[in-house]
Amino acid sequence: MTETLKFSTTPFYNTRQFYYALETGEVTPTLGDVSVEHNHSPRKDQLLLTGELDATTMSMGKYVTSKLVSHTDVVPTDPLAVAAGLTYQRGNGMFVRAESGIDDPQDLVGKRVGIHDRSLAMTYHKAILEDRFDVGPDDVEWVVDTHQGLAERMESGRLDAVERINDWYWGLEEDPDYELLYDMGVEWDELTGYRPLVHLVCVDRSVYDAHTERVTAFVDALGRSRAYRNENYEAVLTAFLEETDTGEWEGERTVEALRQVTDGVDCPFVLESDQRENVRDWMEYADRYGVFERPPIADERLFP
Numbered sequence: 001m002t003e004t005l006k007f008s009t010t011p012f013y014n015t016r017q018f019y020y021a022l023e024t025g026e027v028t029p030t031l032g033d034v035s036v037e038h039n040h041s042p043r044k045d046q047l048l049l050t051g052e053l054d055a056t057t058m059s060m061g062k063y064v065t066s067k068l069v070s071h072t073d074v075v076p077t078d079p080l081a082v083a084a085g086l087t088y089q090r091g092n093g094m095f096v097r098a099e100s101g102i103d104d105p106q107d108l109v110g111k112r113v114g115i116h117d118r119s120l121a122m123t124y125h126k127a128i129l130e131d132r133f134d135v136g137p138d139d140v141e142w143v144v145d146t147h148q149g150l151a152e153r154m155e156s157g158r159l160d161a162v163e164r165i166n167d168w169y170w171g172l173e174e175d176p177d178y179e180l181l182y183d184m185g186v187e188w189d190e191l192t193g194y195r196p197l198v199h200l201v202c203v204d205r206s207v208y209d210a211h212t213e214r215v216t217a218f219v220d221a222l223g224r225s226r227a228y229r230n231e232n233y234e235a236v237l238t239a240f241l242e243e244t245d246t247g248e249w250e251g252e253r254t255v256e257a258l259r260q261v262t263d264g265v266d267c268p269f270v271l272e273s274d275q276r277e278n279v280r281d282w283m284e285y286a287d288r289y290g291v292f293e294r295p296p297i298a299d300e301r302l303f304p
Contacts, residue, residue, distance in 0.1 A: 004033040005207075006057040007216055008047060011038035013240050013258060014166060015057065015086060015199070018267040020236045021228035032219035048202060049077045055203040055218065057085045061120030063200050064283055067297050071205075078205040078276060081303060083219045084268045084275040085199030087187035091264030092165045092196075094125065095172045098179050100160065105133035105182055111160035114143045114150040119291050120282070121184075123165060124196055127285040128187045137289055170260050185264075196276040201269070208304065222269040239264065271303055 009019050016038075021027040046063055047053040049070070056064075063081060071078035094113070096102040102111070108129070115122050124144065129135040141175045143150075143159060147168060154162040161181060164172050171271065172178040201222065208215050220257060226244040229236050237255045276299070283296040 004035050005029075005051065005054045005211075005214065006035050006037070006052075007218070008037045008039045008044040008046055008053050009057045010040060012166070013237075014091075014262045014265050015267075017229050017233075017236055017242070017262050018226050018269075018276040019222070021225040026228055027215040027221050027225045029214070029221040032211075032214040034218055034221065048079060048204060049075050051077050051204065053204075053217075054207050055082075057199045058202045059120050060200050060279060060282060061117070061123070061291075063202055063291075064279070064286070064302075065119060067301060068292065068294055077281065079202040079207050080205040081200040081270055081271065081279075082204050082208065082215055083201040083222060084197055085201050085223070087195045087197050087266050087268065088188075089264055089266055090183055090185050091261065092121070092124075092163065092171075093167050093169055094161050094181040094184075095154075095164050095169075095178045096161045096181050098177055102181065104162065105129055105135055108161055108181075109139045111140055113140045113163040114145060114153055116145070116147050116150060116163060116165070118144055119286065120198070122245070123282060123286045123289055123291060124184055124188060126289050127161065127186065127277055128182070128191060131163055131183075132187050132191055132192050138229055152257070166264075168196070168262055170263070192278070194274040194278060194279055195266075197275055197282075198265075199267075200279075222267075224259065226269055227282040233259075276303060 009015055019036060022034060022206050041059065042062070044053070044056045045058050048056045048058070049066060053293060058079065063079060066079055069075050102108065110277060117123060126137040130137055143153065150159070150162050151168065153159045173180055203215055234255060237258045241253055241255065241258065279302060286292055287296055
């Protein structure tokens with residue numbers, strides 16, 4: 001690692017809001033410097049795993065999967081989770097057409113359910129359907145596609161239910177032609193006692209081992225950047241809307257519309273008992289549903 005810790009996150013505003021103060025320099029680490037860049041997934045993950053980044057936000061599912069093959073000739077970098085990233089308060093849910101006759105999750109048996117991700121999101125939804133609503137994971141037909149592809153399939157009647165997140169979630173919640181069958185964040189909280197963890201903040205383990213104090217200062221700065229967002233929320237959202245339109249925000253370009261999306265998430269930036277238990281619980285379900293070909297990973301490999 002050079003004098004500057006190279007960190008990447010996605011360009012989406014519901015994520016960027018928590019890193020905004022780092023981007024602008026309003027918050028800086030007490031030890032060393034940090035640079036913030038934006039890369040979509042999976043590029044940001046690949047840049048970390050190939051040693052071109054020091055740290056990045058990473059989907060929890062991708063993190064756990066990468067740990068199964070990390071520090072090999074194929075993936076030379078061993079990532080290490082040093083903080084929790086994004087958690088869903090609301091904003092990920094299963095929707096059906098209002099006139100579909102599907103009134104509760106039990107009615108999904110034998111139906112076609114669209115979802116955007118085979119590992120993280122699908123595991124959460126399978127666990128919720130099975131342990132909250134008594135619907136086995138093989139009782140529905142899972143259809144995996146991009147967010148845009150799922151929208152087209154649902155619109156043309158080729159899906160009976162569809163998982164929607166972020167802009168798509170709030171758009172359908174306000175559409176009288178659709179009904180929210182259940183919200184993933186709410187149901188996972190009912191199942192486990194905490195909201196679902198979506199992202200982790202990961203560093204190259206060799207960077208952590210060689211520069212532990214600097215990584216600790218970086219995590220502390222993340223917490224202060226979150227506090228800045230909380231104290232200057234409207235100003236941060238307004239600043240996003242004043243940027244050149246990059247197409248990352250598809251909703252109505254107002255603070256009120258953007259607040260709806262960004263209020264649905266949080267970034268605790270800690271790895272306390274709830275966050276660690278979330279990773280363990282997700283791994284247990286992922287193992288149950290065949291996401292892994294090997295046993296779940298021990299804590300000493302997952303956390304500092």
